[in-house]
Amino acid sequence: MDPIAVIKSNLEMFTKSEKRIALFILNDPIRIVQYSAEEIAKAAGSSKSAFIRLCQKVGYRGYSEFRFSLSKYLISHKAKENKEETIAQSITTVYSENIRQIAQNITDSTIEKVCRTMTNSSKIKILGNNRTGLAAHQLRMRMAKIGMDSEFVSDTILMNDIVSSLTKEDLVIVFSIKGMSYYEEVVKQIEANGIESILITMTPNSPLNKYFDTIITLPLVSRATSRFLDDQAIFFVFIEILLAELAETDDSSKE
Structure with missing residues (x-):
């Protein structure tokens, strides 16, 4: 699953607080795998509960599962950009x-x-x-x-x-x-x-x-x-x- 593509395709179904987090993720996805759920919610001007709801709406059980999926996506995406780099x-x-x-x-x-x-x-x-x-x-x-x-x-x-x-x-x-x-x-x-x-x-x-x-x-x-x-x-x-x-x-x- 491509978590970035899933979020983009579901933007209109999010509430205002969820959309703030969704846009934050799309603008700076690396921060999501480096920050805690509380830090992300605060930086996005939303709440942890809204973030958890967003994760569930796009098919994940919660933040940890979403974070793991996003991390895998970012690493594989980076690898494609730098095929010659070990x-x-x-x-x-x-x-x-x-x-x-x-x-x-x-x-x-x-x-x-x-x-x-x-x-x-x-x-x-x-x-x-x-x-x-x-x-x-x-x-x-x-x-x-x-x-x-x-x-x-x-x-x-x-x-x-x-x-x-x-x-x-x-x-x-x-x-x-x-x-x-x-x-x-x-x-x-x-x-x-x-x-x-x-x-x-x-x-x-x-x-x-x-x-x-x-x-x-x-x-x-x-x-x-x-x-x-x-x-x-x-x-x-x-x-x-x-x-x-x-x-x-x-x-x-x-x-």
Whole structure:
């Protein structure tokens, strides 16, 4: 089944709220396989229930089934357009393009500022949850390689306890792809204690931004293609950039 063709042929049978979502899908189908049902409904100015009804009206049981069908369609459609490009070439191209964007998005002065803050802090706590917990752990491991002490925390309950004991001499680094709400109490505590804070995210307008002193926004590779790519590679490359600058900062301070 071609989900795009089915939606086009059924536009007139949709309600106004369903049609808003249908037009959103037709204008930007890649976003549908990358966003949640709630995000799509909000972006389209409609509701999740209207989106589910639309999926059912065009022959699917719900959003998950429709999303899977659309993903298959987009991948096969892309393959037809790029018959000479292999899967390996396609994926490595997407990653390489997004890695290059890191240098475009972040200035040298911002990296230098982050590194000065890190080297001047008494304690460094690195927070990440679930998948971003891997990036937080990686930063802690890589910092240890150059003799910098830090602590990585992935338990959200423990985060609150640890942050509450920090002072203005300390630093909190938070990894969060979307700036999820489960960090809200933690970041409020960070702000209340006057703790220096850095957010490393992939969402430019995260609701958590207002609580942080420094914000690093990285490319979101998982939304750059219809393929289900992981964002960890982007975090890891940024960590290597940060580590190289930290090593230089540390060397210059010893001269």
